[in-house]
Amino acid sequence: MNTERFAESDSLGGPAIHDPGEIKNMLIRKVEKFLRDHDMAATKFGRLAAHDPRFVLDLRMGRIPRAATEKRTLEWMEEYESARETLALPASIAAALPNFETKGFAHV
Numbered sequence: 001m002n003t004e005r006f007a008e009s010d011s012l013g014g015p016a017i018h019d020p021g022e023i024k025n026m027l028i029r030k031v032e033k034f035l036r037d038h039d040m041a042a043t044k045f046g047r048l049a050a051h052d053p054r055f056v057l058d059l060r061m062g063r064i065p066r067a068a069t070e071k072r073t074l075e076w077m078e079e080y081e082s083a084r085e086t087l088a089l090p091a092s093i094a095a096a097l098p099n100f101e102t103k104g105f106a107h108v
Contacts, residue, residue, distance in 0.1 A: 027059065027065065027070050027073065028056075030074065031045065031056055031073070031077075034077050035056070038080075038084075042056035042057060043056070043057075048076070048080075049072075049073050049076040049077065050069060050072070050073055055073075
């Protein structure tokens with residue numbers, strides 16, 4: 001488990017130490033909200049966002065991802081939401097369509 005602290009510069013120029021648990025809590029909150037908003041399974045999110053089906057489960061158990069992994073995950077969530085907004089159908093049409101599970105594949 002990666003438990004190193006993240007050092008940055010504070011507003012006065014001195015080092016600012018952030019608790020890794022605080023950073024992990026921010027990520028897991030965003031991920032949990034994303035899962036609820038998009039009605040997505042945790043394992044599907046892990047496969048798509050981090051190429052690890054246990055990613056969310058490990059976050060829930062206290063895993064602290066590297067900064068690059070956190071950044072990549074947040075960027076993936078933003079791209080997913082912007083793509084859904086771009087492809088969104090009007091509510092009247094979407095309600096008439098059956099709800100098919102596509103398992104992340106785009107159909108031509």
